[in-house]
Amino acid sequence: MFTNLIRLKIILLLVVLFNSSLVQAADPSESFTEYVHQGNPYPPVLFQSNIEGDTFTEKLKAYGAFKSVDKDAMGSPIGIIVMKGLRMKADATSFSSLMLSAGTLGLIPVVSNKSFKVQYGVFVQGDLLSTFDYEMTSTDVENMWSGPRTSEMKPAEELFLENSLSLFLNDLAKDRKAQELFREYYTYFDR
Numbered sequence: 079m080f081t082n083l084i085r086l087k088i089i090l091l092l093v094v095l096f097n098s099s100l101v102q103a104a105d106p107s108e109s110f111t112e113y114v115h116q117g118n119p120y121p122p123v124l125f126q127s128n129i130e131g132d133t134f135t136e137k138l139k140a141y142g143a144f145k146s147v148d149k150d151a152m153g154s155p156i157g158i159i160v161m162k163g164l165r166m167k168a169d170a171t172s173f174s175s176l177m178l179s180a181g182t183l184g185l186i187p188v189v190s191n192k193s194f195k196v197q198y199g200v201f202v203q204g205d206l207l208s209t210f211d212y213e214m215t216s217t218d219v220e221n222m223w224s225g226p227r228t229s230e231m232k233p234a235e236e237l238f239l240e241n242s243l244s245l246f247l248n249d250l251a252k253d254r255k256a257q258e259l260f261r262e263y264y265t266y267f268d269r
Contacts, residue, residue: 115141119208164194187220189218192217202259216232
């Protein structure tokens, strides 16, 4: 009786793990509005980021929201810092999945929940003016013996990062403090 109950629990767990129709994934483009800049461009900014390559910076420039976006403009009074990060959530799912996988010597994959976060910070003379945070959670299913995941971003994370840029610019256009700062900047400097 006891062993049948354990077998039934293992079978149900395997059905849940391997049946993709039971798992609902969040659509990263859900509630996404593409940014279109209206009016005069925002002042030039110093841009710093931990995102590798220049493609992200080029996409920011392509929106035409800022007069210039420069990584080397150290004298600029306004700066934007973009930080991305991936963090494993320490929850019961990860622990129980790891124990089950270890108990079956790796036959059952390890399920882990991860949080991918992008934070935009707008700074003025080194002081933080506004922050904008965007977060995506995902569930990964990996083999215990395949080793750790590389630092490369998954396609869903790349899409979320790209979409977060438009979300940031939409939120920046609605941010009262930032808009007042941009108007004040142009009272002292030419457009």
